[in-house]
Amino acid sequence: MRGQSRTSLAEVEERFNSVAGTADLGELADELFAVADLFDREHGLRRTLSDPSRPAAAKQGAIRALLDGKVSPAALETTVAVVESKWSHAGDLADAVERLGVIAAATDAESHRQLDDVEDELFRFGRILAANPELRRALADPSKPGKEQLLQELLGGKVAPATLRLVTHLAVHPRRRSLEAGLDEYGRLVSLQRQRLVAVVSSAVPLSDQQKERLAAWLRATYGRDVHLNVEVDPKVLGGFSIKIGDEIIDTTIAGRIEEVRRRLAG
Structure with a gap:
């Protein structure tokens, strides 16, 4: 999300955190997913609730009339927070609700140490x-x-x-x-949920626990944040390993170095 939607999302997440504390988080995730699906299906409803020219009070009243008694208080208040906010695109409305559903599911997993x-x-x-x-x-x-x-x-x-x-x-x-x-x-x-980056590590052979710990410590020192490693064994990797974090790739493989030489030779 960009612009106004990004600002609105941060505000909505704060309001979500204030109502989710006492909720059944698994149930809340399911309800928010159902609301996101509703917004995806009902194009007219989505356009109405994302229309920046409509007063927030009117949109709040509409969503309360639609959902009151059908979802938990936490799901209702979260959805109200979403429709009261301003979004750059109508589709961002459903995206925000789905994102909060994922956060609810992840928070539930965290509470069970999973x-x-x-x-x-x-x-x-x-x-x-x-x-x-x-x-x-x-x-x-x-x-x-x-x-x-x-x-x-x-x-x-x-x-x-x-x-x-x-x-x-x-x-x-x-x-x-x-x-x-x-x-x-x-x-x-x-x-x-833990403010960690995700690194996808491709290696020709499985990494030992000690190697994973050293790599995670190096990445943590490099990026200033904890990094969760997802390690996959790829027989096409010729020596070394490659790491992808977001759009950034750290390639120490022989294949990667060969490809770099090819690019330089090509001009």
Whole structure:
């Protein structure tokens, strides 16, 4: 988000934090996801509630009339905070509500000391999808029924409840994203719960725990923030390893150095 939407999002997150403390966070996440889906489906409603020319009181009254008694007080007050704010684009309204749903799920995981598990599981499930085209097609097909049951059979009891909640929401309501893009986005939001960066490390061989600790310490000293490592083994890596943090790539591989020489020779 940019401009006014970014400012509004920061303000809404502060208000969300003030009402989420006593809420059932898993239930709150589900309710916020349902509200985001509602805004995606009902274009007229979304345009009305995101119209900057309409008074905030009118928009608040409309959303209270629509949701009062149908969602928890925490979900209602969070949604009210969103519709009272000003957004640069109508679509940012649903994006903000979905983001708060992810934050609620991540906070729930953190309260159960499962936040690290959720980060790792979202990453690993993305890799499972990449290696299993049949599963990816089944979950990406908008006409395919029974996705919730399929994911329950695959992941139920094997991952943190927050992971299953997030993956299921993405599969059922992808919101014009690929599953892989949605998993990456959710992974970044989960990581932000501890103000950590996410580094994807590609290595030809598995890294030992000691190597991971040294690498994490170096990245923490370099970036001034804790860094969560997602390590993947890639046989195409020729010596060394590469690290991707956001749009930045640190490449110490032989393949990376060969490619750099090729670029220089090409001009």
